[in-house]
Amino acid sequence: EIVLTQSPGTLSLSPGERATLSCRASQSVSSSYLAWYQQKPGQAPRLLIYGASSRATGIPDRFSGSGSGTDFTLTISRLEPEDFAVYYCQQYGSSPQFTFGPGTKVDIK
Amino acid sequence: QVQLQESGPGLVKPSETLSLTCAVSGYSISSGYYWGWIRQPPGKGLEWIGSIYHSGSTYYNPSLKSRVTISVDTSKNQFSLKLSSVTAADTAVYYCARQRLSAIDYWGQGTLVTVSS
Numbered sequence: 001e002i003v004l005t006q007s008p009g010t011l012s013l014s015p016g017e018r019a020t021l022s023c024r025a026s027q028s029v030s031s032s033y034l035a036w037y038q039q040k041p042g043q044a045p046r047l048l049i050y051g052a053s054s055r056a057t058g059i060p061d062r063f064s065g066s067g068s069g070t071d072f073t074l075t076i077s078r079l080e081p082e083d084f085a086v087y088y089c090q091q092y093g094s095s096p097q098f099t100f101g102p103g104t105k106v107d108i109k
Numbered sequence: 110q111v112q113l114q115e116s117g118p119g120l121v122k123p124s125e126t127l128s129l130t131c132a133v134s135g136y137s138i139s140s141g142y143y144w145g146w147i148r149q150p151p152g153k154g155l156e157w158i159g160s161i162y163h164s165g166s167t168y169y170n171p172s173l174k175s176r177v178t179i180s181v182d183t184s185k186n187q188f189s190l191k192l193s194s195v196t197a198a199d200t201a202v203y204y205c206a207r208q209r210l211s212a213i214d215y216w217g218q219g220t221l222v223t224v225s226s
Binding site: 001032033035037043044045046047050051056088090092097098099100101102103 | 145147154155156157168170171204209210211212213214216217218219
């Protein structure tokens with residue numbers, strides 16, 4: 001079973017700053033099978049990125065994903081007030097099954 | 110616009126079976142994709158429970174497999190979750206969702222299920 005680790009646990013930044021979130025897998029993950037989600041309090045998660053780097057429908061281009069193998073990154077180029085939330089990475093593996101990372105909270109500094 | 114809506118009891122007694130239904134609108138389950146359930150204990154992260162195809166083919170999280178049954182009713186355009194022998198550890202917000210390829214692109218709003226006597 002592949003385990004996902006996200007870092008940092010909490011990222012404290014100001015609006016306008018750049019956010020870099022890391023997701024590391026315990027084994028190599030196909031880039032096609034890595035996704036990122038945003039979750040705000042009281043809401044369901046929202047798909048941001050799939051296939052490691054493809055933005056989902058309606059997602060602003062300030063969100064970008066990159067990486068391969070065991071190391072993946074979600075970058076928010078300039079934080080908007082509505083971007084402060086928890087972000088989860090997710091991989092789809094053989095079995096088949098989904099595995100989520102523990103999340104990174106981006107909060108206002 | 111695809112919409113999913115969970116329904117079911119918000120309180121379940123320990124050792125009993127949790128039952129939830131997800132009604133889908135804006136898309137016919139019979140047209141394709143996998144449909145699944147994910148849960149989130151209060152203040153914690155996301156855990157995938159399992160998924161089903163319109164044909165009835167299912168796959169489950171190995172850690173829950175012995176207690177989970179997911180079924181589909183294409184005539185009603187809905188699918189359901191049953192989780193048996195629940196304990197307090199099963200208290201969570203339960204989401205139903207649509208799986209597109211290797212990601213989850215549509216989510217229900219979620220429903221809190223509390224396990225307590």
